[in-house]
Amino acid sequence: MSLIDKLQQDMTAAMKSRSEARLSALRMMKAALMKQKVDSPKPLDEAAEMQVLKMLVKQRTEAAEAFRKAGRVEQAEKEEAERTLIESYMPAAAADADMDSAIAEAMAETGAVAAKQMGVVMKAAQAKLSGKTVDGKALSDKVRAKLS
Numbered sequence: 001m002s003l004i005d006k007l008q009q010d011m012t013a014a015m016k017s018r019s020e021a022r023l024s025a026l027r028m029m030k031a032a033l034m035k036q037k038v039d040s041p042k043p044l045d046e047a048a049e050m051q052v053l054k055m056l057v058k059q060r061t062e063a064a065e066a067f068r069k070a071g072r073v074e075q076a077e078k079e080e081a082e083r084t085l086i087e088s089y090m091p092a093a094a095a096d097a098d099m100d101s102a103i104a105e106a107m108a109e110t111g112a113v114a115a116k117q118m119g120v121v122m123k124a125a126q127a128k129l130s131g132k133t134v135d136g137k138a139l140s141d142k143v144r145a146k147l148s
Contacts, residue, residue, distance in 0.1 A: 003049045003089065004033050025082040029089070032056055050133075056086050087133075094132040102128035103143055115147045 007030045014023040036052050037044045060083035067076035094102075106124035110117065121143050126134060 002044075003046075004030060004037075004044075006089075007033070021078070021081065022085065025085045028082070029053070029056060029086060050090060053086055053090050054133075057083055057090075060086065090133050091131060092133065094129050094134045098129065098132065099125070099134070099139055099142055103139075103146055107146065113147070115144065118143055118147055121147065 007026055011023060011026045011030065014026055032052050032055075033044065033049060036048060040048065042048075060079045064076045064079040064083070067073070067079060102125045103121065105128055106121045107113075110120045110124055118140075122140065125139060125143065129139075
């Protein structure tokens with residue numbers, strides 16, 4: 001079942017249970033996926049769906065931070081609740097141990113020892129972590145620390 005179909009089923013359930021906040025977030029997710037489907041000449045595959053969801057998570061995180069700085073705690077909590085809902089549709093996040101082992105394997109495969117080879121190690125490590133949600137900045141920081 002595609003993610004859009006799953007969202008449609010969940011929207012129906014949210015309508016029946018009269019869960020307005022959940023319904024609103026599900027509609028927003030479906031709209032973003034449908035927009036990507038229409039805008040892209042290629043069919044929407046799982047990787048493209050996850051990219052859209054990552055973008056939505058990032059937007060919600062930034063919005064929550066901005067609302068907190070502005071003193072609008074209620075609005076920030078709403079954004080954080082939406083982010084949590086979006087993350088529930090994403091694969092599990094890679095643990096630190098998973099990232100460390102993927103980096104070690106990537107360094108062994110590529111033979112990288114210098115910071116100049118960071119891109120090669122990053123690409124190999126991300127390939128090893130495919131199927132999991134990976135924070136690119138955290139992975140980059142770990143690779144940089146190991147190579148320096």
